[in-house]
Amino acid sequence: PILLRHRARPDRLVQILREVQEVADFISDETAAWLAERLRISYAQVKSTRDFYAFFYRENRGRYRILFSDNITDRMAGNQALFEHMLKRLRLEPGKVSDDGLVSVDYTSCTGMCDQGPAILVNNRTITRMTPRRVDEICDLVRGKVPLSQWPAEFFVVEDNIHRADMLLGTPHEPGKAVHAAIARGRDGMLGEMKLSNLRGRGGAGFTTAVKWDACRNANGDTRYIVCNADEGEPGTFKDRVLLQSYAGRVFEGMAIAAYVVGASQGFLYLRGEYLYLLPQLEAYLAGMRSAGLLGRSIGGVAGFDFDIEIHLGAGAYVCGEETALIESLEGKAGRPRVRPPFPVTSGYMGQPTVVNNVETLSKVTEIAIHGGAWYEAIGTKQSTGTKILSVSGDCERPGLYEYAFGVRIAQVLEDCGAQEAIAVQISGASGVCLSEREFGRRIAFEDVPTAGSFMIFGKQRDMFEVARNFSHFFAHESCGFCTPCRVGTSLLKNIMDKIADGRGTQYEMNELLRLQQVLKPGSHCGLGQTAGNAVADTVQKFRPAYERRLAETDFVPAFDLDAALARARELTGRDDAAAHLGEEA
Ligand code: SF4
Incomplete structure (x- = not known):
C-alpha cells in the first residue's frame, strides 16, 4: 500500500x-x-x-526510538541530567538498543522546541517540557510496551507562546481573502505590488522575493514549481512551527499567490521531520482548501490557474534547509547542495523553474495581496520592510514568539521578554552572530543585524565557551561531507574545542580556531560550512577569558594523546607499571 x-x-x-x-x-x-x-x-x-538521513536506520534501534533534543537551550534547561536519568531507569547505554530490542535512547540536534524544552522525540513524535517525573512515566510506558497512540495526550501538547503580535500574528486570517485579492490585482499587478513592497526572504539570505518570482516566471521550462521551505533546522528557531500550527492558511495561500504570479501548477511544503506531529492537521487544511476551491483547477474561476500542494517530510538533515539540498531531497535523493549556478529559479525541482521561499516570507505575501505593496513598504526600515518574527529562547522570563517591525533594538527585545541579566545573544542560530552587552543597542534589520529569526539569550551565569562548543559539535554532526573544507574543518573545530575543554588547549589552539575560520568561510561549498566557525570566532573575540582560563600553561600539547591511546594495550597485556607509560624508562 x-x-x-x-x-x-x-x-x-x-x-x-x-x-x-x-x-x-x-x-x-x-x-x-x-x-x-x-x-x-x-x-x-x-x-x-x-x-x-539521521532519522533512517539500517539496523534495529528499538520499537521505541527516543532522541533528546540537544540544542544549547535544552542543555540550559537540564536535558543532560534527564538523559542520564532515563538511561539509568531503562538500564541502557547511550545510543545502544536494549537487549530485548525494545528501546534506544540517544541525542539529536535541536528539535525546534526551545521555548518549551527540554524536548524529546519518540519515534519522531515531539514531547516537550521534560521533567524527571515525565521521564519516569515514559520509562513505565516503554517497559509496559504501551503503544505510542495510547500515551497521555498532554505529553504531546506543543504551545504557540506568542508574546508579541504585529501585522502577521495579530491579524485574523480570513480564508480565501488574500487569494481573491491577488486575482483581482491580476498577475502583473500582484507582481508589481510585490516589487513595491520590497519584501525580502525571511530564511536568512534576504533575497528580494519579487526578483525571484520574476526570474522564475521568465525562465524557460515546461512546468513551474513553488516550494515552501519549512525545514526549520537552525538551532533556536521555531517561528515556522507556530505559523504552520496556527496560521497554515496564510502559508498555503501565500504559495497559491506565488503560483498565480509565476504560473506554477505544483507546490511542495517541505516540512522538517521533527514537525511530524503537524502533518495530519496540515493535510486536513489542504483538503479544506480544495473543497473551498482555493486549490485545484481554475482557482477563483480563473481559467488556467491550476495549483495544488503536496507535503514532503524531511528526515533529520539540517543541510536540507539549503534550497538546492532541499530540492535534491524532494527528488528522493540524499540532500547534498548542488553547484550553483544554475539557480533553482531556472533549474530547480526536476530541472524546471522553481521558487523556493521560506514559511514566513510566504505568509507575508498574503498581507501584501490584501493591503498592497506601498502599505507594506511603509513598515520597518528602508532596506528591511515589514515585520520580523523572532523565536526567543534561553535565559528570559517569557520565551516564545515576538513580532516586531524591522529596526527594533536588541535591548528592547530583551526588556520585553524579561531578560535583564543577559550577557550575550546569539542571533540567527548557530550559524549567526553572537552579540555581547555592548552591542545590545544594535537593530534587527538586514542593514545591521540580519536574522532568520533565532534569538537565544545567555545570562551572566552562562559559560560562552560551552555555548560555542555545543555549536561546534552541531556543525561537525550536520556537515554532509561533500566538500573537504567543511567535512574536515568542522571536525577539527570540534576536536580543538574539546581539547580546550579538557584543559589541554594552548595558545596554539586559539590561533588554530581562527585559522580554521579562514578556511571554512571561503572554502566551503554551502552556507553550512561557510558559517560553521562564526560562533567560535565571535566568542573568541568577545568572551576570550572563557577560553583562556581553560588553557594549559605550556606552548603546545599534541592533539593526539598517544599514552591515552595505549590504555587498551596495557589492559590487554595486564601491564600498567610506570614503564608501560610513554616517557618512562622501559
Ligand atoms: Fe556539505 Fe558542508 Fe560542503 Fe555544505 S559546506 S556541501 S554541508 S560538506
Whole structure:
C-alpha cells in the first residue's frame, strides 16, 4: 500500500522510506534492495538516501526510538541530567538498543522546541517540557510496551507562546481573502505590488522575493514549481512551527499567490521531520482548501490557474534547509547542495523553474495581496520592510514568539521578554552572530543585524565557551561531507574545542580556531560550512577569558594523546607499571 499510495515514484523515495520505517522500525539492506527493484532505481541510490538521513536506520534501534533534543537551550534547561536519568531507569547505554530490542535512547540536534524544552522525540513524535517525573512515566510506558497512540495526550501538547503580535500574528486570517485579492490585482499587478513592497526572504539570505518570482516566471521550462521551505533546522528557531500550527492558511495561500504570479501548477511544503506531529492537521487544511476551491483547477474561476500542494517530510538533515539540498531531497535523493549556478529559479525541482521561499516570507505575501505593496513598504526600515518574527529562547522570563517591525533594538527585545541579566545573544542560530552587552543597542534589520529569526539569550551565569562548543559539535554532526573544507574543518573545530575543554588547549589552539575560520568561510561549498566557525570566532573575540582560563600553561600539547591511546594495550597485556607509560624508562 505504501508504494501504491506513492505510485512507485522514485522521487517519493524519502517519503516511502519514512513510511516503511514506521511499519518495520528500520530499513534493512534487504528492504532497500526490494525497494530498489520496485522503484526501478539502483540499490546504491536507495542505500545512499537511507544512510544520509539521521532519522533512517539500517539496523534495529528499538520499537521505541527516543532522541533528546540537544540544542544549547535544552542543555540550559537540564536535558543532560534527564538523559542520564532515563538511561539509568531503562538500564541502557547511550545510543545502544536494549537487549530485548525494545528501546534506544540517544541525542539529536535541536528539535525546534526551545521555548518549551527540554524536548524529546519518540519515534519522531515531539514531547516537550521534560521533567524527571515525565521521564519516569515514559520509562513505565516503554517497559509496559504501551503503544505510542495510547500515551497521555498532554505529553504531546506543543504551545504557540506568542508574546508579541504585529501585522502577521495579530491579524485574523480570513480564508480565501488574500487569494481573491491577488486575482483581482491580476498577475502583473500582484507582481508589481510585490516589487513595491520590497519584501525580502525571511530564511536568512534576504533575497528580494519579487526578483525571484520574476526570474522564475521568465525562465524557460515546461512546468513551474513553488516550494515552501519549512525545514526549520537552525538551532533556536521555531517561528515556522507556530505559523504552520496556527496560521497554515496564510502559508498555503501565500504559495497559491506565488503560483498565480509565476504560473506554477505544483507546490511542495517541505516540512522538517521533527514537525511530524503537524502533518495530519496540515493535510486536513489542504483538503479544506480544495473543497473551498482555493486549490485545484481554475482557482477563483480563473481559467488556467491550476495549483495544488503536496507535503514532503524531511528526515533529520539540517543541510536540507539549503534550497538546492532541499530540492535534491524532494527528488528522493540524499540532500547534498548542488553547484550553483544554475539557480533553482531556472533549474530547480526536476530541472524546471522553481521558487523556493521560506514559511514566513510566504505568509507575508498574503498581507501584501490584501493591503498592497506601498502599505507594506511603509513598515520597518528602508532596506528591511515589514515585520520580523523572532523565536526567543534561553535565559528570559517569557520565551516564545515576538513580532516586531524591522529596526527594533536588541535591548528592547530583551526588556520585553524579561531578560535583564543577559550577557550575550546569539542571533540567527548557530550559524549567526553572537552579540555581547555592548552591542545590545544594535537593530534587527538586514542593514545591521540580519536574522532568520533565532534569538537565544545567555545570562551572566552562562559559560560562552560551552555555548560555542555545543555549536561546534552541531556543525561537525550536520556537515554532509561533500566538500573537504567543511567535512574536515568542522571536525577539527570540534576536536580543538574539546581539547580546550579538557584543559589541554594552548595558545596554539586559539590561533588554530581562527585559522580554521579562514578556511571554512571561503572554502566551503554551502552556507553550512561557510558559517560553521562564526560562533567560535565571535566568542573568541568577545568572551576570550572563557577560553583562556581553560588553557594549559605550556606552548603546545599534541592533539593526539598517544599514552591515552595505549590504555587498551596495557589492559590487554595486564601491564600498567610506570614503564608501560610513554616517557618512562622501559
Ligand atoms: Fe556539505 Fe558542508 Fe560542503 Fe555544505 S559546506 S556541501 S554541508 S560538506
